[in-house]
Every structure is written in C-alpha cells, then in structure tokens.
Amino acid sequence: MDSPTSLWNxxxxxxxxxDVPNITWIEMLLSLAAAVVLSIPRRSWRYFGLLATATHELGHAFAALTSGQRLSGIRLRLDHSGTTTSYSRSRVAAAWSCFWGYPVPALVGAAFVWCGFHGWGPAAMAISALVLAASFLFLRNLAGFVITAAAIxxxxxxxxxxPPPVVGHVAVIFGLALLVAAVRDLLKLSNVHIRRRDRLSSSDAYLLYRATSVPSGVWIALFTLLVAGAWLVAxxxxxxxxxEGA
Structure with a gap:
C-alpha cells in the first residue's frame, strides 16, 4: 500500500x-465515436447524463459563489434533474447564477479537450477531483452524494x-462527450419552449425571463452562442x- 507521502507526490x-499524447486520425475518429456513444444512446446517457447534470449544477453554484450569493445547497437526482438553491437580494446576481447552467458543460468540455491535447490531462482530472470533493459541502441529498462520489x-x-498519455486520451473523450451533452441539453431546452410549454417552470431560460423581462429566446440564443464557441475552440x-490523416 502506498504511503501518504507517495500518494501526495x-x-x-x-x-x-x-508529454503531449500522440493521437492519430483513426484514434481521433474513435474518440469522437466514443463521445457520441456516451452522450446519445439512452442506455449510456442514463449514466453519463448524471455527470452532465452535475456539471450543469456546479456551473450554477460557482456563479452564485462568485457573485456573493449564499449557496444553500445542491441536489442531484437520478432522473437527470438537479436543483441549486442560492439566496441574493440582487436580481443581477440571481440572473448571473441562473445563466451559467447550460453553457458550463460545454465550456468544461472544451477545457478538457484543450488539456488533453496539450499535456494537461492529469491536471484536469486532479482539479476535477478537488472541485467535486469541495461540492460535498453543498450536497443535500443521497443521490447527489452517490453521483459525486462515483465521479471522484x-x-x-x-x-x-x-499513465499520463492515457489520461490525455480520456480527457479528450470526456471533453467531447460533455460538448455533445451540452448540445443535447440545448435541444431539450428548446423543445420545452416549443412543444412542452407545460414544463416551462423548470427552464432556466424561462426563469431568466421572469427575473429580467428579457425574452427566453434571447437567453437560449446566448446559451447557443457560448456552446458553439466552446465547440469551435475544441x-x-x-x-x-x-x-493530416486525410
């Protein structure tokens, strides 16, 4: 068994x-396929979608903390829903934290892809473990603890x-999967506003409209712009x- 000093080192x-991982065009195609397999089929999305939801809620939580709000708690559920509760007397701060749910999985995904390609894959994983561990302070339900513990x-x-090259490959695949998940969630959000308006109360875009009087479509367009930008970077x-492989 490794000593604490060895683990810390x-x-x-x-x-x-x-070292930057050597990813061939064939491996790149396989990585793209793996990302799609994680994020599209219902069976795999049943599990990977939980990580996407956790990232979404952590986006709300981080935005709340950085805008001086009091973060009451985070709840993650096995049906891919989640709730982040924060308190603020400022409508601007409340809107700020509400906004950063949908864009964050794409931004984190792009960061993972960049880290994987530039030799920072292990750092991305280590930072993720620290952030997830810190989120334990704010989790308020059993499912949230289980999902977060599994991710840690x-x-x-x-x-x-x-080995670092393996972690680099995994970082690229995980980042791409989050980027695909961000698009999937945006399409789901748009569907709520177009066809399932009975569910508007759960829509971040609708909540932003209620808080700011800016139409939901504008917020969805801003979400889409940031997700597209993340895809462009990745x-x-x-x-x-x-x-090069063509």
Whole structure:
C-alpha cells in the first residue's frame, strides 16, 4: 500500500505538464465515436447524463459563489434533474447564477479537450477531483452524494494509476462527450419552449425571463452562442489531426 507521502507526490505531479499524447486520425475518429456513444444512446446517457447534470449544477453554484450569493445547497437526482438553491437580494446576481447552467458543460468540455491535447490531462482530472470533493459541502441529498462520489472515484483513479498519455486520451473523450451533452441539453431546452410549454417552470431560460423581462429566446440564443464557441475552440486541434490523416 502506498504511503501518504507517495500518494501526495503522485497527486502533486499531476499538475505538471506531461508529454503531449500522440493521437492519430483513426484514434481521433474513435474518440469522437466514443463521445457520441456516451452522450446519445439512452442506455449510456442514463449514466453519463448524471455527470452532465452535475456539471450543469456546479456551473450554477460557482456563479452564485462568485457573485456573493449564499449557496444553500445542491441536489442531484437520478432522473437527470438537479436543483441549486442560492439566496441574493440582487436580481443581477440571481440572473448571473441562473445563466451559467447550460453553457458550463460545454465550456468544461472544451477545457478538457484543450488539456488533453496539450499535456494537461492529469491536471484536469486532479482539479476535477478537488472541485467535486469541495461540492460535498453543498450536497443535500443521497443521490447527489452517490453521483459525486462515483465521479471522484473515477477522476482519482485516473490521476493516481493511469499513465499520463492515457489520461490525455480520456480527457479528450470526456471533453467531447460533455460538448455533445451540452448540445443535447440545448435541444431539450428548446423543445420545452416549443412543444412542452407545460414544463416551462423548470427552464432556466424561462426563469431568466421572469427575473429580467428579457425574452427566453434571447437567453437560449446566448446559451447557443457560448456552446458553439466552446465547440469551435475544441474543434481546432481535432480538425488539424483529421486533415493530416486525410
């Protein structure tokens, strides 16, 4: 069994840049396929969607904390729904925290892809483990604890036991899967506003409209703009690899 010092050395070493993983165009296509498999089919989405929801709610929570709000708690549910409760006397601060749910999975996904391609995959995993561990302070239900604990176990295992090139590959796949998940969730949100208006009370865009009087469509357009921007950033190194293999 490794000593605490050895574990600490392994963990701290994750924050140094490693060799850039050599990803061929075939591996890139397989990574894209893996991301789609994680985020599209119902069976895999049943599990991966929980991570996307956790990232969504952590986006709300981080925005609330950075705008000086009092964060009461985070609840994650097995049906892919979640709730982040915060308190503020400022409508601007409340709108700020409400806005950063849908864009954050795409932004985090793009960050993971960038880290994977630039030798920072282990650092991305280690930081994720720390953020998830900190979120325990705000979790308020059993499902949230279980989902978060499983995510911490996965990121910690990669940080401590997987070779850096492997972690780099995983970071790229995970980031792409979050980017696909962000698009999936945006389509679901749009469907609520077009066809399932009986569910508007659960829509962040509708809540933003109620708080600011700015139409929901404007907020959905802003979500879409940020998600598209994240895809553009992530696609730059991917396109280079695919073009080299063409």
């Amino acid at each position: 392994t963990f701290s070493a994750a924050f140094t840049q490693t 176990a996965g990121t910690a295992a990669l940080t401590f036991f997987a 696609w730059q190194p991917i396109s280079i690899i695919l073009l």
